Amino acid sequence: MKEKELINEFFIPFHGLSLPKDVYKGIGDDAAVVSVGGELLAVSVDTMTEGVHFYSGIDPDDLGYRSIATAISDMAAMCATPRYVTLSLSIQSIEKNWMEKFIEGVKACIAQCDCYLVGGDTVKGALSIGVQVIGICGSKPIYRSGAKENDLVAVTGFLGGAKTALQFLGRSGEPSPDIKYVLGRYHRPSPRIQLAKKLNKYMNSAIDISDGLVTDIGEIASQSKKKINLIKESVPIDPKISALVTKDTATENALAGGDDYEIAFTFNSEHLDKIDKIGREANIPITVIGTVEKGHGVSVLSESGGVFNHYALQGFDHFKSRA
Amino acid sequence: MKEKELINEFFIPFHGLSLPKDVYKGIGDDAAVVSVGGELLAVSVDTMTEGVHFYSGIDPDDLGYRSIATAISDMAAMCATPRYVTLSLSIQSIEKNWMEKFIEGVKACIAQCDCYLVGGDTVKGALSIGVQVIGICGSKPIYRSGAKENDLVAVTGFLGGAKTALQFLGRSGEPSPDIKYVLGRYHRPSPRIQLAKKLNKYMNSAIDISDGLVTDIGEIASQSKKKINLIKESVPIDPKISALVTKDTATENALAGGDDYEIAFTFNSEHLDKIDKIGREANIPITVIGTVEKGHGVSVLSESGGVFNHYALQGFDHFKSRA
Known part of the structure; x- marks a missing residue:
């Protein structure tokens, strides 16, 4: 089963026919769009895993930059302005030098895109980076x-x-x-x-x-x-x-x-x-x-x-x- | 290095001293709190990996339920009302029967907590579930x-x-x-x-x-x-x-x-x-x-x-x- 079939078979039907009126766009686009306090927010999540989305031995600063940039790109596809980023880092062990460089890459991209890292978590496991982005849509989100x-x-x-x-x-x-x-x-x-x-x-x-x-x-x-x-x-x-x-x-x-x-x-x-x-x-x-x-x-x-x-x-x- | 030291050393300094005024609470609490369109939003992310946060062989419906429930619990700690959930599933291969049961558990908890699954992604990798929750804070988020x-x-x-x-x-x-x-x-x-x-x-x-x-x-x-x-x-x-x-x-x-x-x-x-x-x-x-x-x-x-x-x-x- 391919990823798209998976999404079509298991996740799209999740919504059924009855999304609440504050959810303008659910599963299946570059980001969801929800209405909060008179603003439309775009919400997306992207996970990158070693060997699938990046190669073993990638420079940690490049990995940090790329993880954030590819996630933020979903906001561009919705014409939203990215604002809040959270980061989930799964890693087998923490090497100070690696972490410093990784964070440097994350910081560089976050600053470049005028966003803020507001939260995250770290877990022990195979190297994988999940990035969630919340952006503010213009008056017309693009689907x-x-x-x-x-x-x-x-x-x-x-x-x-x-x-x-x-x-x-x-x-x-x-x-x-x-x-x-x-x-x-x-x-x-x-x-x-x-x-x-x-x-x-x-x-x-x-x-x-x-x-x-x-x-x-x-x-x-x-x-x-x-x-x-x-x-x-x-x-x-x-x-x-x-x-x-x-x-x-x-x-x-x-x-x-x-x-x-x-x-x-x-x-x-x-x-x-x-x-x-x-x-x-x-x-x-x-x-x-x-x-x-x-x-x-x-x-x-x-x-x-x-x-x-x-x-x-x-x-x-x-x-x-x-x- | 422990997780807390990691957060203290690498992530807390990320903010520096200059959070923008729309970020009420950054890294280090159960959730971040940001101000959007006159509402305060709580934003959290939790990742659960096999062998660390759950055991191999856990029933997939229990895994689905538990992954969502533990993430949503962060909203309770902030006194926020959870509303929008995204799910990142990393999995080695897709077994239809496993997926159906997993989704059933996810659905049950989402419905129980009056939330909506608005997005997510699936990647190939070691079994791991990332759940991001956005909630609406009352007038007084609790830190x-x-x-x-x-x-x-x-x-x-x-x-x-x-x-x-x-x-x-x-x-x-x-x-x-x-x-x-x-x-x-x-x-x-x-x-x-x-x-x-x-x-x-x-x-x-x-x-x-x-x-x-x-x-x-x-x-x-x-x-x-x-x-x-x-x-x-x-x-x-x-x-x-x-x-x-x-x-x-x-x-x-x-x-x-x-x-x-x-x-x-x-x-x-x-x-x-x-x-x-x-x-x-x-x-x-x-x-x-x-x-x-x-x-x-x-x-x-x-x-x-x-x-x-x-x-x-x-x-x-x-x-x-x-x-």
Whole structure:
């Protein structure tokens, strides 16, 4: 059984049909949305375990940074402002030097994202980090389910860097600038909080790219009950990976790699100019990569007419070992 | 290094001296307290790992119930009303039958406590359950640090049942009624949410009994910068354990055992009658077990005059193996 089936079979039915009116969004999005005291709060939790979400021997400061950044990215996907973070650390034994570096990474990301660590717990066990984030939504939280027919699909930044980094993890010696760059994409992703807030009013649906572009876009298609066509040649492959992998691998890393923590979103085409302007002002490329239509599923189309649906099968599932 | 030293050394300094004004309480209490939209929210997280917080072979429905109940108990300690729960499940492989029973236990406790499961995640790894709870505080959240000189110390319910259960865990065959009772105390603790809310306005400090009465009372003493004297003979030893263990073991289980998830609290003695009445109306005993004075630490005194300070050394530390 895959993680998604697990969630569909056991957790989604949990709600039944009767969520209370203060719960705007329950299980199944990047975060839940609840109404408290006139504010909408986004609430998310992410757990990272050794050997699944990070490799043994990762620098503890990178681990601390990455654990917080990937959790906070869920807030960007909801267009929420992250505010309160709690941390659960499971660890076999406490080494002072390791802990100091880990905390340094946590602190760096928390400060970078203008959040506060308000609580946590530590337990003895296999190395694992759980991060819960509470954020304040703008007036319009963005869900995976909001894509509309004829929307355009866009993505922030460049894709494929983090996946390309995997082959260079844990190597000794000074990396080349390109390798250093992709390692940074993997270890220290940048949650697109500020950019998402600027795009908020134009978005109809959004998700962050954690499991792979096609898989994550598939979530928007599925929850919005629409079909999404992606144009392979439009996907913004990270230019810095071109010297590190073949062209085919670069394309695959961008389409199916995951871990880039960019935001994919859909919007009405009338807002294209405004969205383009926001990207230019933020100095972060925003690229239109597809369209929303009637139907279901995701197709990856080529400008030359081919269909590359096999990408849809290659997203990251936590209960399969990573290839 | 012990868990408490870890928190003191690495996490408490995290805040520095400059918490923003919306964070009323940061790391170090049963929950953080933050102000959102005119409401005070209590936020807590608890992680339970196999072999440390529960035994291999525990019935999955008991595991589900206990994981939620122990996390929700933190809300009782703050006098908050639990509302939104998220669940992080780390598990090696998904067995449908196990999952169904686990979810049943989760559901039962969530419903019992009038909460909603709003999100969660599942990862592959050693069996471990993280539960995050967000609750709504009354007008007066209660902290560990609020004990005042001359306060009385009281505890809800009876103590020692959960610890006594440990020797009967995993046994086959139908247990006797007394054993069944203590197993219930261990597997399905009752977070004292409603009772704590009624006691709220009279409380000066509070904590839930998870690591052991003396250890937990020690947290109130330490954070309040006071000394607490407990009277050994006043501690409400669970009457149902008298037939299961010796008198000395019963006393030790009540004083140092933990896992009962009752609430220990301090209050001004002028409120004694009102507190007594609340307990009688709720049909839950509330017992005065000690006093707060100048100084520091916890002493366990005997009515006959002896001092039993060795109990103070026997609380549960997650990074030591349980005796």
